[in-house]
Amino acid sequence: LLIFTDLDGTLLDIHTYDWRPATPWLNKLQDHQIPVILCSSKTAAETLEIQQDLGLEGLPFIAENGAVVQLDVRWDDHPNAPRLINGTPHSEICSLIDPIRERAGYKFTTFDDVDERVIGEWTGLSRERSALARLHEASVTLIWRDSDERMAQFGAELVQLGFKFVQGARFWHILDARGGKDQAVNWLIDEYRKREGFVPTTIGLGDGPNDAPLLDNVDYAVVVKGINRHGIQLQDDIPERVYHTTQPGPEGWREGLDHFLSASRHTT
Ligand code: 2M8
Numbered sequence: 001l002l003i004f005t006d007l008d009g010t011l012l013d014i015h016t017y018d019w020r021p022a023t024p025w026l027n028k029l030q031d032h033q034i035p036v037i038l039c040s041s042k043t044a045a046e047t048l049e050i051q052q053d054l055g056l057e058g059l060p061f062i063a064e065n066g067a068v069v070q071l072d073v074r075w076d077d078h079p080n081a082p083r084l085i086n087g088t089p090h091s092e093i094c095s096l097i098d099p100i101r102e103r104a105g106y107k108f109t110t111f112d113d114v115d116e117r118v119i120g121e122w123t124g125l126s127r128e129r130s131a132l133a134r135l136h137e138a139s140v141t142l143i144w145r146d147s148d149e150r151m152a153q154f155g156a157e158l159v160q161l162g163f164k165f166v167q168g169a170r171f172w173h174i175l176d177a178r179g180g181k182d183q184a185v186n187w188l189i190d191e192y193r194k195r196e197g198f199v200p201t202t203i204g205l206g207d208g209p210n211d212a213p214l215l216d217n218v219d220y221a222v223v224v225k226g227i228n229r230h231g232i233q234l235q236d237d238i239p240e241r242v243y244h245t246t247q248p249g250p251e252g253w254r255e256g257l258d259h260f261l262s263a264s265r266h267t268t
């Protein structure tokens, strides 16, 4: 069994970043050596810290919406160790979008346009964590300040150039179309198959539109109740495969794993 989980609004409370309601499950999964693989918009630098907070260090994780995949520490002989960068590097994405912004006058602010103090104001993260949130390796994060129409136009321009424009909780993320939560999840499942010699069963948990590619590529999906007005559209929403929680954040995370993994489910 492998668990793939989003962070903000899913395993972490969207406002306080607290995960305590999920602790009993995190401990139980660790006792049974079931990997909990973090999968979010965050940078690798942030995710390494959060893995430590959660007691998950050494496990693989997916950062920057799948543009970056950290390998298990035990896979140090892997050609991509310690992590795989999927597609166009951050600096190249910046140099491609700057002229587009200038020409069309799109109004947005990227994490590169501001310093960690401003990011701290936007996110509520500490100054230290905000600095780590700026260390993108293969994506660009921005706040959109223009109309929905112009956003669609900008998105279409990005797609033309071979990029994806994906929505997180507060921000939008630009990454190479070759990367994504879907590609990253499937790539890691395949690595587990090669390393461990079996095809793992997978559970995914997420709350935002950028989690749909994750949830569409696992065996069982938990849609954690979100704050996002757009919600998540999944390809097949059959109750046996997809569970929608009634609670948001880490309470919803716990509820989802109760649904799919608790013993009572198998005895009733
Ligand atoms: C950003 O990610 C969230 C997650 O959905 C968002 O798009 O709203 C990222 O930039 C991440 O690096 C940062 O930690 C997070 C903080 O809320 O925001």
Ligand code: MG
Residues within 6 Å of the ligand: 006, 007, 008, 009, 010, 169, 206, 207, 208
């Ligand atoms: Mg989220």
Ligand code: MG
Residues within 6 Å of the ligand: 006, 007, 008, 039, 040, 041, 168, 169, 208, 210
């Ligand atoms: Mg996320």
